[in-house]
Amino acid sequence: MKKIRREFFQRDPLVCARELVGCELVWNDCGGIIVETEAYSVLNDEACHAFARPSSREFVAERPPGTAYVYLNYGVHWLLNFLVKGGAEDGFVLIRALEPTRGIETMKRRRATHLENLCSGPGKLTRALDLRGDAHGLDVFSTKSIALFAPVDPPSIQAGPRIGITKAADLPWRFIATGSRFLSKMGPVG
């Protein structure tokens, strides 16, 4: 496992989203292999926060690529994204599911459920990791508590439409590790 570099996030959101699948995400003592992501672009993507939110556009302008963008959804769930900028387009990658690898017992204590269900959703994984709003704005490349590692053997990846959104729902901007048992929705591409 090799730590990924900042240049990783200086490409198109779609490329970043695709290549983050297979990477290991570590938050303090817990973590897992990313098996599902979604790309969001600040350009012409109505589903992206930056489309309608000035504070989000400001975040994009002021922060370096690789910054964690964490927000509360539906008043209940924290969702983890990474800022992508410096390529042809700026955007975000939403982390949607993990295959748990580290701190599994700790995560199970937080989320009393079996392994396949532990991090199989964007709100579930932040809960399992105990990652909350105070992680918002942390730079992956200068913060000890958060880290990303590149895979030794990149997995086979499939693309499909994003989940749970109403705007621009037709774009195939969701990426999954083929055949993973740890996805937010089952089936090849949801």
Place this chain on the structure above:
DNA sequence: TTCGTGATAGAG
């Protein structure tokens, strides 16, 4: 299928 929950933005 429903419903809770809270930050945000834009209207009044």
Place this chain on the structure above:
DNA sequence: TCTATCACGAAG
């Protein structure tokens, strides 16, 4: 102030 909206999950 108030209200609509939102990339979800769990119970039932």
